[in-house]
Amino acid sequence: xxxxxxxxxxxxxxxxxxxxxxxxxxxxxxxxxxxxxxxxxxxxxxxxxxxxxxxxxxxxxxxxxxxxxxxxxxxxxxxxxxxxxxxxxxxxxxxxxxxxxxxxxxxxxxxxxxxxxxxxxxxxxxxxxxxxxxxx
Numbered sequence: 001x002x003x004x005x006x007x008x009x010x011x012x013x014x015x016x017x018x019x020x021x022x023x024x025x026x027x028x029x030x031x032x033x034x035x036x037x038x039x040x041x042x043x044x045x046x047x048x049x050x051x052x053x054x055x056x057x058x059x060x061x062x063x064x065x066x067x068x069x070x071x072x073x074x075x076x077x078x079x080x081x082x083x084x085x086x087x088x089x090x091x092x093x094x095x096x097x098x099x100x101x102x103x104x105x106x107x108x109x110x111x112x113x114x115x116x117x118x119x120x121x122x123x124x125x126x127x128x129x130x131x132x133x134x135x136x
Contacts, residue, residue: 034088036116041109042082064104
């Protein structure tokens, strides 16, 4: 029995473990040189819309944001929160994006900036695989 464990069972279990690891480590590589960054601009609710717009003009918000070289992927207004903007940039342009936010949005919005990645295709792949596994 001891020889059987060493020559058959252990290699078989190792192979099964390898196959499971290979399936779990699907390639979800992002094929782009650009990164996604989500910029959240929360309205400062102690100011009226008129005050906010005047401050935007004073800061030259529309002339400064987004800066050149930044590709806007999406720009939504979230009622009760503010604006949520997802941009695509080269990593070297992250400082430029940050400076544009600091110079044009501060005093108008409270800001949050998050590195982001697209998860929709990955989630759909996982869901399909889990549904297929459950059907078996």
